[in-house]
Amino acid sequence: MLVVNFAVEGAHNCVEVDGVPYVYARTAKGSFVMPALCPHRGGPLNLAEVDATGGRAVCPWHERATSITRLRRKGIPAVRRGNTVTAVLPVPADSEVTTTHRPMSPAFCGGRAA
Amino acid sequence: MSFTPHHTPFELDPAQLRELALDFASNPIYLDNKEWENEDNPYHRQLRPQIIKYLDFSKPLPAGEILDYSALAANRLLATIYEADLMFLPKKGMTDSTWAGFKNFYSSTNRARGEMIRPYLEKHVFGFLDDIEVSGDWTKESLAAYLGRIQGQATEPSASEKAIRESSDPKRAARNWLIQFAPDFLSEASPMIRNVMGYYGPVQSEWFKIVIDEYGYGVHGTKHSTLFENTLASVGLSADLHRYWQYYLTSSLMMSNYFHYLGKNHELFFRYLGALYYTETTLVDFCRRAADLLTDVFGDDADVKYFTEHVHIDVHHGRMALEKLIMPIVDQCGESVIPEIVRGFEEFQAIAQIADDDFAEQVRWMDAGPRNKVLHAPVWAKIESGEVEAPVAHIVEPRGELSNTHQHDGDELCHIVSGTMRFVSGYDSHQILEAGEGTVIWRNRLHGAIIDSEECVYEIHSVGDYRACLS
Numbered sequence: 001m002l003v004v005n006f007a008v009e010g011a012h013n014c015v016e017v018d019g020v021p022y023v024y025a026r027t028a029k030g031s032f033v034m035p036a037l038c039p040h041r042g043g044p045l046n047l048a049e050v051d052a053t054g055g056r057a058v059c060p061w062h063e064r065a066t067s068i069t070r071l072r073r074k075g076i077p078a079v080r081r082g083n084t085v086t087a088v089l090p091v092p093a094d095s096e097v098t099t100t101h102r103p104m105s106p107a108f109c110g111g112r113a114a
Numbered sequence: 115m116s117f118t119p120h121h122t123p124f125e126l127d128p129a130q131l132r133e134l135a136l137d138f139a140s141n142p143i144y145l146d147n148k149e150w151e152n153e154d155n156p157y158h159r160q161l162r163p164q165i166i167k168y169l170d171f172s173k174p175l176p177a178g179e180i181l182d183y184s185a186l187a188a189n190r191l192l193a194t195i196y197e198a199d200l201m202f203l204p205k206k207g208m209t210d211s212t213w214a215g216f217k218n219f220y221s222s223t224n225r226a227r228g229e230m231i232r233p234y235l236e237k238h239v240f241g242f243l244d245d246i247e248v249s250g251d252w253t254k255e256s257l258a259a260y261l262g263r264i265q266g267q268a269t270e271p272s273a274s275e276k277a278i279r280e281s282s283d284p285k286r287a288a289r290n291w292l293i294q295f296a297p298d299f300l301s302e303a304s305p306m307i308r309n310v311m312g313y314y315g316p317v318q319s320e321w322f323k324i325v326i327d328e329y330g331y332g333v334h335g336t337k338h339s340t341l342f343e344n345t346l347a348s349v350g351l352s353a354d355l356h357r358y359w360q361y362y363l364t365s366s367l368m369m370s371n372y373f374h375y376l377g378k379n380h381e382l383f384f385r386y387l388g389a390l391y392y393t394e395t396t397l398v399d400f401c402r403r404a405a406d407l408l409t410d411v412f413g414d415d416a417d418v419k420y421f422t423e424h425v426h427i428d429v430h431h432g433r434m435a436l437e438k439l440i441m442p443i444v445d446q447c448g449e450s451v452i453p454e455i456v457r458g459f460e461e462f463q464a465i466a467q468i469a470d471d472d473f474a475e476q477v478r479w480m481d482a483g484p485r486n487k488v489l490h491a492p493v494w495a496k497i498e499s500g501e502v503e504a505p506v507a508h509i510v511e512p513r514g515e516l517s518n519t520h521q522h523d524g525d526e527l528c529h530i531v532s533g534t535m536r537f538v539s540g541y542d543s544h545q546i547l548e549a550g551e552g553t554v555i556w557r558n559r560l561h562g563a564i565i566d567s568e569e570c571v572y573e574i575h576s577v578g579d580y581r582a583c584l585s
Contacts (some may be wrong), residue, residue, distance in 0.1 A: 001259035032249040077250035077260070077452075081460045088256040 002089045004097055009083060009109065012099040014046075017091055021046075021100070022076065024085045025108035028054055032071045033078040033087045036102050040064040050107040057107075124233075128172040131234050135171060138227040139163035139191065143215050146518045147360070150538070150562070156202035156355035157215030159194050160518045162187065171234050174241020181364050181472060181558040182523045188235045189367035190359075193297060195228035195235070196374035200304050202355055236375050239368060243461045252452035254444050260456065261391055261436060269399045273474035275407055286542050287477045288411045289349055293358040293541055294366035294473055298373075299342040299420070300355055303328035308377030309386060315446060320438035324394075327427050341420035348417035349408070360519040361541045363476055363560055365469035372465050376458065384451045387440050388458030393466075395432035401425045472558075479559040480543040487545050490552035493527050493583045497575055504577045511565045511572075519562035525580040526555040528563075533570030538562045547572075554580045 006015040008024045014036060015022050021036040023046045036046040043061030051058050056065040078087040089095075126134065138144075139161040152158045169184045179185070198219060204212045218224060271279075274291060281287040303325055310322050330336030343353035351358075376386040402425045405418035440455060496502040504527075511517075519538070528537065529552040537553055538544045539561045545553060546566070555561060577583055 001256055003259050003263050030249060031247050072249050073251065075250045077252040077256040078248070079260075079456050079460050080247045080249075081464055082245070086260065086460075087250075088252075088259050093259070 002091050002093050002095050002097070003086060004089060005084055005086050006099050007083050008080060008085055009104075011101050013104070014100045014102040015087070016098045016100060017089055018095050021102060022087065022089070023102055023104065023108075024078070024080065025057075025071070025104070026110045027057075027068055027108060029068050030072040031080060032068075033076040033085060034071050038062075038064055038066075044102075046102045046108065047105045048108065049105055124230075126172075126230070126234060128170060131172050131231060132167065132170070134227060134231050135169075135191065135235075136163055136166045138195075138224070138231060139166055141218060141224060143218050144194065146516070148514070148516055150360055150516070150564075151352075151357045152354065152359055153357065154204045154206050154354045155212050155215055156204060157212070157219035159190065159356055159359050161190050161194065162518055162520060165520070171231070171238045174237050174244070175239060177242045177245065179523075180239070180242055180368075180468060181521075183521050185239050185368070186364040186521060186560075188238045189364055189371055190362075191228075192232065192235050192239065192371045192374070193367050195232050196305075196371060196378060197301070198225050198228060199308075199378075200301055202301075205354065232378075236379070240372065240375055243464065246457055246460050246464070248453035248456050248460075252456065253449055254441065254452075257444065257452050257455065258436075258441070261388075261440070261459065264392070264395050265432065265436075267399075269396060271403055272400070272470045274470050274477070275403060277474035277477035278407060278411065281477050282481045283543075284411045285349075286480065286540070288408060289351060290361065290476065290480070290541050290543075291473065292346060292349065292351060292408075293361050294363060294469075295342070296346070296353075296358060297356070297362060297367060297370040300339050300353065302338045302342070305373035305377040306386075306390070308374075309380075309383060317439050317443050317446065320434065320442070323438075324431055324434060327431065338420065338423070341417075341423055344417045345408070345420045348415055349412050358541060360562060361560070363469075363472050364521075364558075365465070365472035369465055369469045372462065382454075382458075384443070384447075384454035385458030385461065387435070387443060388455040388460075389462035390458075391432065391435040391440060391455075392459045392462045394428050394435050396466075397424055397428045398432065401428065475558075476540060476560065479556055480540040482556075483537075483539055483543060483545045483553075486554040486556075487547070487551065489554045489580065489584075490527065490529065493554060493577065493580055494529055494552060496583045497527065497529075497577075502577060502583045504575045506576070507574045509572055509574065511570050513565050513568050515565045515570075517563040519560050521558050521560050522555060522576070523557065524576060524578045525557050527575040527577050527580065527583075528552045528555055529573045529575065531571040531573060533565065533567035533572075535570050535572060536564045536566050538564070556580075 004015045007013045022033055023036045024033055038045045038059040043059040047060050048057040055068055057068055058065050076087050078085055140163045143157050144161040147160050169187055171188055175185055278284055278287040310325055328338050346353045376382045401421040405421040408416040408418050530547045530549050532549045535547045536544050537547050
């Protein structure tokens with residue numbers, strides 16, 4: 001397993017591991033680390049909106065919905081302290097890691113664009 | 115059966131809380147001291163009750179205000195409340211004063227009043243830690259990866275260590291540093307012992323082994339507190355419990371209180387495990403550097419065995435915390451307890467960082483004494499000319515009047531109208547201020563004063579930000 005640190009907001013708010021980008025999403029139902037790629041066709045989940053129930057993240061490409069509760073409880077183990085996230089990713093510890101920036105939808109950053 | 119149960123949560127409104135806190139702190143053993151130090155009287159702690167009516171402990175302090183005066187007052191109260199569970203005796207036998215203090219400190223009135231306000235004080239000073247968020251599906255494997263990354267990891271010298279080495283008076287800075295450890299190290303492992311009481315299986319016995327190490331296997335000369343007493347004595351400090359109470363920083367008390375907070379509230383048991391692992395693992399490298407630092411500053415006279423002993427034993431304690439406590443307790447209780455363990459690990463890192471930065475700033479504050487005295491003149495000129503208007507307190511005090519240590523939530527200017535004041539900014543750190551002189555006082559910096567003339571008339575101007583007065 002690989003332990004990574006990255007920022008909640010700002011220039012380094014995305015960690016890419018073996019080509020998969022991960023971001024930290026903050027919603028009214030809680031916060032979590034998630035892959036920024038939709039499992040359907042690779043759409044930008046970091047730009048997803050939250051549906052009217054507040055319970056599901058909707059990919060902007062094909063409107064595939066994912067349960068926020070599931071992302072939070074069954075997602076990647078992570079802890080946030082201040083602007084720093086520490087996550088444990090299910091990949092080999094020697095995987096290649098880079099940090100980049102991905103814009104986040106307002107729904108994923110407490111109503112503020114990042 | 116006509117009985118109708120009516121079970122409600124225990125709550126105090128802000129006025130009740132303030133009144134109870136004031137009652138608690140008004141105990142004669144907690145009033146202002148006439149001396150800077152408490153001599154062989156473990157029950158005397160200065161809680162400054164005269165200020166409590168101005169404080170509001172009813173809400174958690176935000177992270178940006180965690181070193182404000184309210185936090186210092188609350189941490190002094192909490193340390194006093196937690197320690198009523200511990201046994202302290204004077205070193206030189208009972209005097210009339212210590213007998214009275216003993217009875218008072220351990221009285222049911224003192225303990226009951228303390229327990230009533232404790233939950234609110236804890237929320238006040240530790241509530242900011244609720245900002246830490248743990249999410250996702252934690253397993254034993256992910257926990258092992260998360261905790262394991264700090265094992266054997268060399269750490270950089272802390273801000274405090276750098277501040278001591280760069281100080282204009284490294285010996286003074288190092289003595290103040292050791293003083294900050296006294297609330298924790300002299301009753302070392304007492305918070306931990308709160309977790310070895312009860313009945314919960316093999317982990318309880320494993321934890322007891324760590325306690326045995328801390329207590330020197332029943333040989334008093336090897337008890338860790340004895341080793342620390344030797345360190346204090348070797349650099350000219352005394353090991354009377356809380357002799358240096360007035361020189362404890364807010365964050366030093368917070369560090370010590372944090373483990374009592376976790377140990378006293380057993381619903382936080384799993385957080386204690388995470389915090390324990392962090393402290394035992396990082397102490398190895400820290401203690402190695404601390405021993406070198408004290409030797410560099412004081413020469414070979416410094417007895418650093420306390421620290422070298424921890425370099426050795428904490429290698430084992432870090433491993434034991436992980437393999438014998440944390441992983442078995444996850445096996446026993448299930449993976450649902452892991453987020454709490456992770457949270458404790460993160461919480462203590464956050465507190466340790468605050469304490470490190472706070473002490474480094476206090477060293478800069480002590481070192482800046484002469485310069486802050488010089489800065490009085492330009493700031494006073496702005497006030498005198500009317501360019502700066504700030505709330506002012508006019509104070510007249512007689513010889514020997516001791517303003518017990520405190521701090522302010524903004525910068526202030528002290529201006530001496532007549533007489534002489536000894537302005538104290540830490541242990542063995544002071545400036546003499548005569549009529550027409552004064553000093554800038556930094557926000558959140560611990561200080562006190564004593565009057566060295568028959569009378570001293572002075573003013574305290576709450577300027578907010580002294581740098582803005584200079585532009």
